[in-house]
Amino acid sequence: MSQSEPLLKVENLKTQFFTEEGTVRAVDGVSFEVQQGELVGLVGESGAGKSVAAQSIMRLVEEPGRIVDGTVTYKGRKLVDIQERPDGTLEESEEMLSQREMRTDIRGREIAIIFQDPMESLNPVFTVGGQLREFIELNREVSGSEAKKIAIDMLREVGIPEPETRYDEYPHQFSGGMRQRVLIAMALACEPSLIIADEPTTALDVTVEGQILDLVDDLREKYGTAFLWVTHDMGVVAEICDSVNVMYLGEVIEQAGVDDLFYDTKHPYTEALLRSIPRPDRTVESLDPISGVMPEAINPPSGCRFHTRCPDAREVCREAHPKHGPPEEGATTDDPTPPDQGTTGDERDHLVSCVKYEAVGYEHSEPLENESTDAFAGGLSELRAGGEDGE
Ligand SMILES: Nc1ncnc2c1ncn2[C@@H]1O[C@H](COP(=O)(O)OP(=O)(O)OP(=O)(O)O)[C@@H](O)[C@H]1O
Ligand code: NI
Known part of the structure; x- marks a missing residue:
């Protein structure tokens, strides 16, 4: 199935909000695919850009937001096809569907969207x-x-x-x-081919949530509908997703099939998210919340955006913006996975944005003090967003 054209292909999608405080880079170069009948997770903390990404696919971004770059292809049609010209103005391609076509051909009939609050x-x-x-x-x-x-x-x-x-x-x-x-x-x-669900079970209690997830699984089998499932909950991901995209501050930082993501986790942020979910062998009290608060998307940290909170951060992480791709050979990590043998079962690529998996000198770089190490040292539980880095 991975050989055929995907149902939905999102490439380098960028959506920004032009506010008085500055430009919010809510979605900042995101790429992923949804295959026919597949259930794909979009996961990350509050403010990561999950909802804006979902709205961008449907061209439902509200003022003062705008899609400024990227392509969204659905069944060969361009829902979004925008390029930024060198002078900063935006160029929409001829093929990009009109708002009218989005209304009459796409929304509801081809792609349906479900929100968290049914009363809306x-x-x-x-x-x-x-x-x-x-x-x-x-x-x-x-x-x-x-x-x-x-x-x-x-x-x-x-x-x-x-x-x-x-x-x-x-x-x-x-x-x-x-x-x-x-x-x-x-x-x-x-009978749409794709349903985008933006945290539809977040407000429900766990038992009811479980029933809804079971229902979705049954319906997907019966109708062959693909889903893009937006959630902050790795437990939900584990229960229903085939593949997963993890977002942090407007970027997808790890993508993999669900088993690879859980059992061959690459990114320290994904590890932190996984530590924050309940497991049978741990009590709720012993869950590790992720240290610190996600910085603002107006002024994201330099280098790797997660370096201010990452327990593994080193000097190099402050300067080098990680490439998004398969782990490189020659990168010195505890667990170097050759790119072509890294998948278990399905053929899906495992992609990650972390300098640990690039040959850029991570191993010789000095460890960084940050919110994560501070928190361990000082027993702090709450830290203000962004401000601790001093860069
Ligand atoms: N109308 C708006 N004006 C300005 N900024 C906005 C607007 N809508 C969203 N943003 C910003 O875009 C970024 C991404 O927001 P988004 O709602 O996509 O996050 P999310 O991952 O869906 O989080 P949540 O789990 O809280 O729903 C945030 O920094 C948010 O403040
Ligand atoms: Ni949201």
């Missing part, structure tokens, strides 16, 4: 069934009565009991988990 997507003054029926009528060439039948079938499909009765109820009569099921029904109703 559901209108409180109309019945759940009515909204679902209207959405189906708008997007599929069916009559009103057919649309109603499809709507009830979809409600049943996502596990809503007595769908004929619940069809006539209002959103506030549904629990949080049931409302999220309604949104999944709505997303699936037009």
Whole structure:
């Protein structure tokens, strides 16, 4: 499957917000792919740029934000195809779809998006069934009565009991988990090839979250729908994802199949994220939060953006911006993995942005004091964003 054209290909995507305080580089050169039927995770802490990346794919970035560079190709069509000219102005290619085409051809029908808060997507003054029926009528060439039948079938499909009765109820009569099921029904109703889900289970309790994740897994198998799943939770990633992109401050810093990411972790940030999830062998009290706070995307740290918090940081990390690619041969790490033997099972490349895996002299470089080492030394638990580096 990795040989065929991906369903979605994101290349060097950059989205910035032009604010009074400065330019926020929310998404800063992100590339990844989603294969047909694949469930791809986009994971990282709050502010990493996950939602802005998801909105950029759908061309739903709000003012004062703008996509300033990059290409997004979906089934051979250019959802985004923007280049920055040398003079700083932006050039959209001829092939890039118009806003109208995005509305009529792409959103809802081809790619559906589900948000964290169902109340933002559901209108409180109309019945759940009515909204679902209207959405189906708008997007599929069916009559009103057919649309109603499809709507009830979809409600049943996502596990809503007595769908004929619940069809006539209002959103506030549904629990949080049931409302999220309604949104999944709505997303699936037009049989899209891709569903982008932006933290749809984050507000739910763990049991309900587990039920929704099981549901998504079943539906994906049945309909062959691909998902781009945005989350900050590595536990969720472990449960449902096939492949994963880890984001830090606007950049993807590690990408791999899910087993490689968990059992052959390369990036210290990914390691830190993994340490922060509960495991059967550890109590909740002993979880390690990641030291420090993510710096601002207006003025990201030089070199590797994670160096201010990284337990492995050395002088070289402050200057060298890591290349994103397979670990290099000749790089001196404890665990050098030859690029062509690094994958377990599937053929997916394992890519990482960390100078430990480049032959740039990491091993001879002096260790850096930073928020992470400070925290160990002084027992500090809270540090202010950005300010400790002094560079
Ligand atoms: N409308 C806006 N104006 C200015 N900056 C924005 C705007 N929307 C997002 N940003 C900035 O873009 C960056 C990325 O935000 P984004 O919402 O994509 O993060 P996220 O990874 O989805 O985090 P969360 O887990 O909190 O949802 C942040 O620095 C955020 O402050
Ligand atoms: Ni978000």
